[in-house]
Amino acid sequence: xxxxxxxxxxxxxxxxxxxxxxxxxxxxxxxxxxxxxxxxxxxxxxxxxxxxxxxxxxxxxxxxxxxxxxxxxxxxxxxxxxxxxxxxxxxxxxxxxxxxxxxxxxxxxxxxxxxxxxxxxxxxxxxxxxxxxxxxxxxxxxxxxxxxxxxxxxxxxxxxxxxxxxxxxxxxxxxxxxxxxxxxxxxxxxxxxxxxxxxxxxxxxxxxxxxxxxxxxxxxxxxxxxxxxxxxxxxxxxxxxxxxxxxxxxxxxxxxxxxxxxxxxxxxxxxxxxxxxxxxxxxx
Amino acid sequence: xxxxxxxxxxxxxxxxxxxxxxxxxxxxxxxxxxxxxxxxxxxxxxxxxxxxxxxxxxxxxxxxxxxxxxxxxxxxxxxxxxxxxxxxxxxxxxxxxxxxxxxxxxxxxxxxxxxxxxxxxxxxxxxxxxxxxxxxxxxxxxxxxxxxxxxxxxxxxxxxxxxxxxx
Numbered sequence: 001x002x003x004x005x006x007x008x009x010x011x012x013x014x015x016x017x018x019x020x021x022x023x024x025x026x027x028x029x030x031x032x033x034x035x036x037x038x039x040x041x042x043x044x045x046x047x048x049x050x051x052x053x054x055x056x057x058x059x060x061x062x063x064x065x066x067x068x069x070x071x072x073x074x075x076x077x078x079x080x081x082x083x084x085x086x087x088x089x090x091x092x093x094x095x096x097x098x099x100x101x102x103x104x105x106x107x108x109x110x111x112x113x114x115x116x117x118x119x120x121x122x123x124x125x126x127x128x129x130x131x132x133x134x135x136x137x138x139x140x141x142x143x144x145x146x147x148x149x150x151x152x153x154x155x156x157x158x159x160x161x162x163x164x165x166x167x168x169x170x171x172x173x174x175x176x177x178x179x180x181x182x183x184x185x186x187x188x189x190x191x192x193x194x195x196x197x198x199x200x201x202x203x204x205x206x207x208x209x210x211x212x213x214x215x216x217x218x219x220x221x222x223x224x225x226x227x228x229x230x231x232x233x234x235x236x237x238x239x240x241x242x243x244x245x246x247x248x249x250x251x252x253x254x255x256x257x258x259x260x261x262x263x264x265x266x267x268x269x270x271x272x273x274x275x276x277x278x279x280x281x282x283x284x
Numbered sequence: 285x286x287x288x289x290x291x292x293x294x295x296x297x298x299x300x301x302x303x304x305x306x307x308x309x310x311x312x313x314x315x316x317x318x319x320x321x322x323x324x325x326x327x328x329x330x331x332x333x334x335x336x337x338x339x340x341x342x343x344x345x346x347x348x349x350x351x352x353x354x355x356x357x358x359x360x361x362x363x364x365x366x367x368x369x370x371x372x373x374x375x376x377x378x379x380x381x382x383x384x385x386x387x388x389x390x391x392x393x394x395x396x397x398x399x400x401x402x403x404x405x406x407x408x409x410x411x412x413x414x415x416x417x418x419x420x421x422x423x424x425x426x427x428x429x430x431x432x433x434x435x436x437x438x439x440x441x442x443x444x445x446x447x448x449x450x451x
Contacts, residue, residue, distance in 0.1 A: 001293065002290060004287075005287055005288060007331065030334075034329055037290075037331070038329065041309065042310075102311075104324060104377070105314060105325050105377065106326065192401075
């Protein structure tokens with residue numbers, strides 16, 4: 001037995017919103033459960049009510065609208081994103097990040113929205129969604145609001161979401177023409193460890209703008225200021241990117257790596273990824 | 285049913301289907317892998333109530349009338365079973381893989397099985413087993429096809445371990 005809680009399985013957002021707005025004690029939203037159920041088992045979280053959102057049809061969306069905006073519903077597991085050919089083509093960095101998470105079994109349960117809402121500094125979906133300029137749509141009985149992923153994280157494992165809000169879906173803006181993207185992560189053991197450090201990048205040849213975001217090197221994932229590539233050499237852009245990352249990172253030492261190691265390894269990842277997205281052909 | 289009961293506990297302690305094993309209990313080891321609506325998941329991180337209305341397949345569904353499945357026989361013949369604790373989870377991950385990809389490359393096998401830890405075999409025999417099962421299922425028509433039982437026939441020629449090098 002994982003714990004003592006009531007299990008609710010609403011079929012509409014309204015029903016879910018009412019459960020969350022009620023005053024029946026601490027309530028947790030259950031999507032994939034790959035973080036939540038582990039935390040309940042480890043007594044780090046002790047909700048009275050679990051609201052399973054997986055049977056809410058509105059949260060199962062995974063589609064691209066005519067304008068090119070991608071919607072990822074809160075109940076969509078990572079493997080669905082990975083297996084969608086259109087997403088592999090348009091956002092390779094998003095797929096690389098999703099594929100880097102845990103194991104095949106867990107990716108059949110774990111969701112992109114859940115990975116963000118868990119708000120780990122090491123959340124693998126965060127850097128690429130930051131670099132892509134994604135927004136999270138939060139829904140509650142009070143209404144709906146759109147939160148840029150860059151404003152979502154307020155601390156280690158803390159988001160700006162209110163207790164009655166449901167992170168309903170992610171919206172990834174339509175890509176600029178020819179947009180390239182990529183994700184690189186340093187980890188000790190494939191499939192069985194969190195990131196030591198990670199970096200995501202997007203580069204739009206049409207505008208010459210390079211966007212970088214990094215994970216596991218500060219209390220929250222960080223989006224850096226965009227870099228105008230212009231006519232700079234690849235080496236000069238790499239140098240600029242590394243300096244920007246070094247100025248922003250505030251790594252700690254933990255069980256996975258020392259702060260010094262993170263300071264040493266992240267620039268290597270940044271150089272590799274920047275070189276790859278600037279190179280003809282795009283993603284690494 | 286208590287809300288806190290996991291699918292793993294439900295299978296083992298209510299249905300007495302003890303083929304599915306509990307290793308770590310936190311989704312790391314894969315010993316409790318089952319197919320939920322055809323997809324491999326770790327049953328320790330699924331609540332039994334979440335599986336309401338879903339199909340659940342466990343290792344108990346592999347053999348038919350006491351005859352091992354092709355996949356099970358491949359594990360036996362390649363020596364992919366030592367202590368056996370990881371085997372049911374390995375079999376279910378491999379079953380999920382072969383169903384979505386009947387002819388996987390070694391890299392695809394490794395990726396599909398990366399969530400299943402084994403402390404005995406060193407994994408090479410397990411890789412050989414999945415490779416053999418894929419080949420045997422493709423090669424054979426009739427009783428060897430797909431998930432049918434093997435009627436006790438060997439998949440490998442006598443004296444072969446099926447291991448060899450990686451493709």
